[in-house]
Amino acid sequence: MDIGQARAILDLAHSAFISIDEEGLIVYWNVRAEEIFGLTREEAVGRVLADTVIPERLRASHWEGLRRFCETGEGPVLNKRLEMTALRSDGSEFPVELTISALSEPEGWSFHAFIADISERARLEQERQLLLDELKLALRGTEQRLAVIVDALGEAVTIRGPDDNLIHANRAALDRMGLASVDELRRADPRELMEGWETVGEDGSPIRMEDLPSVRALRGEDPEPLMMRSVHRGTGEEQWVVLKATAVRDASGSIEAAVTIIEDVTSAKRSALRMEFLARASQVLASSLDYQQTLRNVAGLAVPQIADWCGVELFDDEGGREQVGVAHVDPSKLEMAERLRAFGPEELDPEQGLGLVRRTGEPVLYGDIPDELLVEAAVDDEHLELLRAVGMRAVLIVPMVARSRTIGALTLVSAESARAFDQSDVEFAEQIAERAALAVDNARLYSERSEVARTLQSSLLPEALPDLPGWEIAALYRPAGHESEVGGDFYDFWEVGGDWLMLIGDVTGKGVGAATVTSLVRHTAWAASDFDRRPAAILSRVDAALKRRPSLSVCTALCLRISEGRGTLASGGHPLPLHLGEHGVNEAGRHGTLLGAFSSVDWPETPFEMQPGETLVAFTDGVTDTVGEGDERFGLGRLKEILAHTQNESPMVIRERLVAALEEFQVGAQADDTAIVIMRFTGARTAAGSAEKISSVTGAKG
């Protein structure tokens, strides 16, 4: 940029800009300088600066400074903001602020100054000084003295006298209270004045006059700042304020007044509350897939900070609706909501309220609910009475939209808090509703799966344990911790030709796929038993059926054929049952091949005979694989040990002992299904026979 361009720019500057050379002669003078000093550029350039803009009494120091800089390079006034008095061409003086810099150029040093006329600023300062002087003059009598001081403050300030009456408020405070003058304030009863607002603390508890910091200060306490929410009963305007009070003492030290500074923190507090609410709501929404419960929880979070009432309604596809949650900070009021619900119309009016929100998918805000509206809406006198009792001031209904469908609505009602809703409330409520809708949508998808799962699961277990002559039976089924998935464990009893068959198994894998396999296994086993009741034959048929499936379907199964106290058993890769008898706790039977997995198979059958009072316990690996502290597994050893201490106990008791032991051992969620079948032979009808006594594979006592 050349000098010409630079000067063109400098002519646009708001400050005057003046350059001088080493001799103190003016070499540049911009447009603003012309205005401030009243000299044109042509007149100024070439003149001695000191004689032009510096009052005569200050010129010597200017020359001294210039000389010293050129000799020593020391320029204590350079590059900093200075305030000085300058001289106009008409001889008048005025205050300026300036910054001087020095530049080394081929022909020598040059000096440049930006100069601003600060006459206006100086005038204001002078006025402030005058005000202070007036204040000092006014310092006569406490009240007056205080009043004068607080009126000069921008924040709302009130002064309360020893009798708790407000004796002064500055303009900001009067505006807050809706009062025209201090006289009006003094005439008012302080309690009545406070009654104009619904005031509650941060925790929602009402603030009484005795709680106000100013009143406490008057009592000689040293009150903490108080944050409170005040809602004007007339306008519904909500404000959050922090009250800080200090006592004012007279010369003798006795309290003569309390000064309260009222800080309006509404926007900060609202946004903090909303962030907090959203964070908590998001957490609640993500925490559970039981969406009805979740929505109730979200409704609960909304009161009382966001609204006095919060209701959540879900719509179905047939035009019906269901209120899934309604919350109020006072539980006794919930009964009122319950009664109101009974008056809800069968069909929603698509032109108003919920019906309108449902039809349009847009929020609806009723900022004012006049009594006529209630009269119009009420179906009978009782209804009207209820509606009036709720005392609705404002109602805000926002849609819950998921995947472009309005699946429900969130209704926020302002009642006893008397606060009005504004646009920011609408936007905020929409945010909540959006999150809630998403949670419901997710939960519904999940819930449908879960429903399928429950149906399947119940179809996979016998409805009731059979009444086997001479046997007492207890069974336990504990599905793994993931609700939506059908477990792979199953057990079943059925009778064929006077014999009883028991099948317990574990299909590897989870969910609907595993349920299908379970179903196949059971049906195949039932069908197979019509032809051949031997356990090995049944397992063989199941194995073949599983292998015909297109995808890998494997299953462990233990099959018992029981005829009074005797029987045979075979295992298809399933843990062997434990026999509780006079020789302790021992595994019964021999291992056989997993079903559906391998080409080379073997299912050895083992006969058994039970003595009266002896028990067989069949289980799935969910029992032994249960994880405890330090990743330790429950294991067969522990199972045997527990059973060893249950000799002569009934199957019910054994089951309870096992459940207790498993629950005590288990750490974290249950990872796998657990099924246990406990069968005790009572010996009611023991047939004589030649079957071997139960054989033991490990022979180990637990």
Add this chain to the structure above:
Amino acid sequence: VIRASRFEIKSDLQGDGARLTLTGELDIATVSRVEDAVAAVLAKGARGLIVDLSRLAFVDSSGLRLFIALNDRASAEGWTLGLISPPEPASAVFQITGAQENLPFIEDPSP
């Protein structure tokens, strides 16, 4: 919440031979990591895979199912699978199901 089992996989690939050494507990929580590791070495061209189970402390039925599936897949796709048996009691699931005889358990070629 299924707890995180202590489980590690070491994967070595030399030429077209891969060896996965599993340490810790192989169960429903960790099976998918083995599936991923197998997929990774196969994608890099492994034609022979040894899965070393000798450092496993526990194998559950989902671990067993994984090896049955891998064995079926190796036959179908024409690559070879070798399993190095875990110690007791982790080997129990293989013993009680007949898997010990039906899955390709091998002696460790590089002990």
